[in-house]
Amino acid sequence: MSQPFRLATGGRIDRGRRLSIRFNDATLEGFAGDTLASLLLANGRHLVGRSFKYHRPRGILSHGSEEPNALLSVDRGPGRRDPNNRATMVEAVDGLVTGSQNHWPSLELDAGEVNDLLSPVFVAGFYYKTFMWPRSFWEKLYEPRIRAAAGLGKAPETADPERYAHLHAHCEVLVVGAGPAGLAAALAASEGGGRVILADEQAEPGGSLLHETSALIDGMTAEAWRARALETLASRENVEILPRTTAFGYYNHNHVALLERLTDHLAEPPPHLPRERLWQVRARQVVLATGAHERPLVFADNDRPGIMLAESVRVFVNRYAVAPGRRIVFATTGASAYRAAADAKAAGLEVTLVDLRPEEDCGAGLQTLRALGCEVLTGHTVVGSQGRKRVSGLIVAPLGADGRVGARRTLPCDCVGMAGGWTPAVHLFSQSRGKLRFEPAIDAFVPGTSVQAERSVGAARGVYELSDVLADGHAAGADAAGRPSERAFAASPTPAGFTGIPLLPTDADPAKLRAFVDFQNDVTAKDIGLAVREGFESIEHVKRYTTTGMATDQGKSSNMNALGLVASILEKPVPAVGTTTFRPPYTPVSFGALAGQSRGALFDPVRTAPLDAWAEEHGAAFENVSLWRRAWYFPKPGEDMRAAVARECRAVREGVGIFDASTLGKIEVVGPDAAELMNRLYVNGWSKLAPGRCRYGLMLKEDGFVMDDGVVARLADDRFHVTTTTGGAARVLSHMEDYLQTEWPDLDVFLTSTTEQWAAIAVQGPKAREVIAPLVEGIAMDAESFPHMAVRLGRVCGVPCRLFRVSFTGELGYEINVPAGHAREVWEAVLEEGQRFGITPYGTETMHVLRAEKGFVIVGQETDGTVTPDDLGMGGMVSKIKPDFVGKRSLARPDIVAGGRRQLVGLLTEDAALILEEGAQVVADPDQPVPMRMLGYVTSSYWSEACGRGIALAMLADGRSLMGQRLHATTQEGFATVQVVEPVFVDAQGERIRA
Amino acid sequence: MLEAKEVSRRDEAAPALDEVTIRLLPRSARFSLRLRPAEAKRLGRVADFALDQDINRLVATGERRSLRLGPDDWLLLAPEAGSEAIAEEIGSGLAGVFHALVDIGHREIAFEIAGQAGARVINSGCPLDLADAAFPAGSATRTLLAKAEIVLARPGEAPLWRVECGRSFAAYVEGWLTEAAAAVNGRR
Amino acid sequence: MRRFSFRTLISEAFKGHKGWERQWRAPEPKASYEVVIVGGGGHGLATAYYLAKEFGIRDVAVLEKGWIGGGNTGRNTTIIRSNYLYDESAALYDHAVKLWEGLSQDLNYNVMFSQRGVMMLAHNLHDVRSFRQHVYANRLNGVDNEWLTPEQAKEFCPPLNISRDARYPVMGAALQRRGGTARHDAVAWGYARAADAMGVDIIQNCEVTGIRRGADGAVEGVETSRGFIATKRVGVVAAGHTSVIMERAGVRMPLESFPLQALVSEPVKPVFPCVVMSNAVHAYISQSDKGELVIGAGTDQYVSYSQQGGLHIATHTLEAICEIFPQFSRMRMLRNWGGIVDVTPDRSPIIGKTPVPGLYVNCGWGTGGFKATPGSGHVFAHTLAKGEPHPVNAPFTLDRFRTGRLIDEAAAAAVAH
């Protein structure tokens, strides 16, 4: 029969919309509005998983996000399978494929159950005490076994095709939780027009009102009140109601993170709708109406399928019209179970209730329930249960006034509802760094001192009486909105008192008792006792030693019982043992949602220069340089990288090449004190640089190490055009701004980044002048008028330009700077003009080779943040005249002036065809024992077409004193013999560059 | 007032308000002007560009718009055609006053986001409060869109935002906004 | 000390585990000790252990303001490796790895040291150059490290995305096979138990509120929340709180303390066989014995002692994880937490003397202290016992910031240009 445990009437499910899902090998029917849990229960399925360690059969414990047991794998199609979904939170969708986890070969027949037999060995922390011999067996045998046994579900195996979104939002009042307190708070908060966001993790807002079938509020049914509240809220433009949205993290300065689930409940989601959206809400005020979790009772074999929380029984009956059993025993230490029992009875189920408390403490619910014809055993404890894959009986016994346990009696049943009292959900409050306060009267931690602009209301702060909850919510909402007001609500009474007891009294041998505290991680009361006996007394120690509270539910159902147990063993008050810290997230959040849109092309920007498209059209190979994509080389058909680079190099040395240097950083330094600022920031002097001339500049950090370099042009007395390395652009500008604003605000200088304003087209080679001269207007191009290291303003191809005569190749060269939007037309015109000289576009690799042939360093390649100008052989550049510049003082420190520092040299391999690896280490004696004394390492190494051999640059200890010596550099195979030479391989006299 | 005029002109071309659209704007004349705040206060304006508005405010005079992005930092926008003349005009207006005027006409790319849910699209990556009260007409500021720095402005009352970014970030910014718009449009 | 073994475990199983004793005592502090260690994390406990074991100094107290292992020891991502570039660092961290290799047996406590291999991904030419430099330097220093092609990297770690189209394609990797992970809590507990057995007093809930100095400036003892304790030798091993403790002795430190975040996923069956680090995109990931993916996130940018950082740090890290391992997008973050790391200007630790006679410090481990735990404890114990550093920690002086002989691994891996 389909849905044999579906009640004939009632519930909020849509009986008009049938659906079916797959669970393992079965197809099960349910209705729209079901969760997987309610659907499974409607079909009589209690056994839904196996526990982590002992592989014990486990059923559905709860009805909400605290569920520790019913974790299913859910498959929504290709790439859309994921593990560990709480059956109580997943909405049933037609066609959904689900499965249980952590068993082999099947859920019903699990070989892992052998662990349960070995449980006397597998106690808390057992693995710390063994598996140490023989040593190698840990990694080869024990650890793989432990790992294979651990984990619950299986990780997805293919890429996730879903989209995820992020949204930053702001509001005056954020209300978390749309139960009675949250609704009242949102109503009050939104009256004045301030923006209110109301977030609730359920599909339907309403919280406990969704299963309050009998309560009245202000004369209305709870449902009518809920509907009206929602209608009012929906009609207010200033209110945003977010169902299926969990507030999971409370960060600094009222920054609250919410996860909105948008498509998992849809059978056919619209194509562009993201699966989940991460909201980052900055709220002026936050109202936490997060409710409370019911506490399980800890007794022997309290983990059998069919044993669930009493309130959850009520929820399944009232909200989902499902009978979790036909014959239900409620076991309780408090009042709320009576309502659950009464509702179950009203639904036609057979109900017995066992209350630990003596008859006189049991309250009004007792008589009501008896009047309904239910058996109620007061002053009884629970000492065990029967049944293997589903509970078949609950073993109870009277508890004497002296604490003695009397004769046992078994109550046959197919479901147990246990009620151990309530634990306010203080997670977000605790995350906000608020201080918790222990309230002995309700045996719970409640919000104490607030640290941020938030307030907790209702059950989240231990207020359980419905009328109080509503009034509390209203007052908090009004207060949060800045318009304090109070309001009374009339509501049916809500008995909720209980006696907190972490372990039910029993006559069993405590050493053999299997009473579970943390269901998912299989932590028993005995484990906690063992931990305490071994000296783990702080709750954080107990938690880590036993793993209680560390499972996917993060201890929502177990923490208070664990804490109570430790306190009772140590005979200390609960607060003296401590409370565990609550960390985000409240419930697990997908990585995808946290990453949001930042996937693939949107993961990090790919910065492209103005000529990137041209390079792509012309077959360039690219490399990533910081965020930029740069043309690496331009292979012709059939060419490999080496051939292409050799050809490009030849072209520049013999004819002319063209290179996109646009990514170089550029900064315009403007103002009467511009030269003074430059003097203070660079090692060299700038006062005497004439307008129209350029100078290579070297910049240090205050610690004396090289930070950046680049050519600087003086455009006018009060204007410099500074260039930086590609990766250093932002850093250099920040460095300059920092000093300007904070150390020398009296200097009249402003800095403006022009990196992206100017495209820089390098035209390099003996023919460079001939190529560009015809395109240039207003600039005398002859060598005398326009010498090396000069800059001229004019036009090229009719476009205003800054024309630099500079060279990073050692050849005659120019860098044409034009506004970026004109880059392509100018580039193409130069190419056209250069045709007759065989102009060749080249990429960064050729640029690197050419500069290395000249011994020009690249900051970040020859230098690494520990290199001084002198190390680079640039000590002569450092101004001796300037009394100070950034980094100067550090150059005088003892270990900077001491000998033995690594210095830049050139290396030639004995075998001319050999190209050393960059990063290769250099030693004097390759036969010395390990650890060897390393002299330094190869920073750059290339095939030099101009030299017809491999060349390398290296940083070697006292390198300049080693000229001519034979040393040895590491290779994949061993060592190669190298000779130390000056770091210049081509045109040492620099004649070509001045041509 | 010009802002209103400009808005109404755009409204004619704007699509239905429930659909967010992203459009690349034509190139502008664009200058970075740096000036001591006291001078700005003294001068009030230069070449029809306002200087003395509050920080993070945009003021339009004719076709010239001045966005004050910091105490000493203005972004000046005008139609591209007059670029060189504008530079001269400002230069002469500020003669003798310590300032830095730098042409950044090609440094940045601008997009226009239109539609009622435009703020929500921008908020996919921008952490600012863009509600009418918090970011009213005439607001302009430098901020972030995910991993790109942008200048965000709301020229007028209409649900229409200008997003400027460095030209090398344009593909990223456009891609980001497009995907965010698809998600927002898809929500309806 | 009752020996842990399979046999004792089985015999206890038959007796309901009633025979297990406290793993370490809870003594009242004595009036004086020969050496006082401030800080009951892994490094402090290891120091006490080696003082007792290697140097015969058993009159030692470890003072912990909370519970042992509750600071960075219990909050880190447990990565262990020694493939550092500089000779000084390689020697220090490899000293530790060698001790890790026999630690479970030495302590008689299974710290679950697992040499699963640590693989560092190269995403651009600069990374390639830098990692090759590491590989060669390590080889000549006797530290294992090898270069892998992208295909070899994927074979070693199947979830890795080596698509050429990735935003940061994998261009190769450096693999240290001897690197791996260990169970962090067990390290603290194992050292505590073994040190306690040799007579070391481990005193929890005992906060050091002052360091008393005599007229000659030398240390005379420590003021604590449980009274004054006299001693002539104090070793401060307080991780993120070093500056706070040292200020109490009047010593200002070259340190800043930042929140460092980490997170784990829900547990799953084995899917990730090693440790992968990507410096370029800030992602560090392994899978614990429990099945959780353990992921290291970054530090917040400002000094903070709050052990809580911003959400944007975690989202940034998970973007990188989803990019490198696209199949993990549907995995869920279970827990996100922070520790406090003290960082020196060169990101290398300070282990040695201070200007105050009798006061020693072991700090500045930044984001990477866990891996050094045994080595750090060992050389610090040597320093405390002998009054002078072990050759391995000799370069890690406070004085290097004056002379300029910094050991800057991070600078050595300078950003590409």
Next chain:
Amino acid sequence: MLLVTCPYCGPRPEIEFHCGGEAHIARPAEPAGLDDQAWSEFLFVRTNRKGVQAERWLHQHGCRRWFNALRDTASDRFLATYEMGAPRPSAGGEELR
């Protein structure tokens, strides 16, 4: 994510800012006159206080101005933000956030 009140732009999210460490450490007027110890203290030694400390912040992706802030490093609360060059307010100053 912190909410930082820029003295020029008002409250803005942390990701627009860059924290520059301890404030009020002026660069010595004549570094050459300092001995190695004093210079290294200027370069490297930081108060790193658990409690209220003054630090430098840059509104990097906003008005691009540096300013100073008083922040409690134990709670991450800002007590004040003030313009560069202004004196440090008394720690009991009115809380901004």
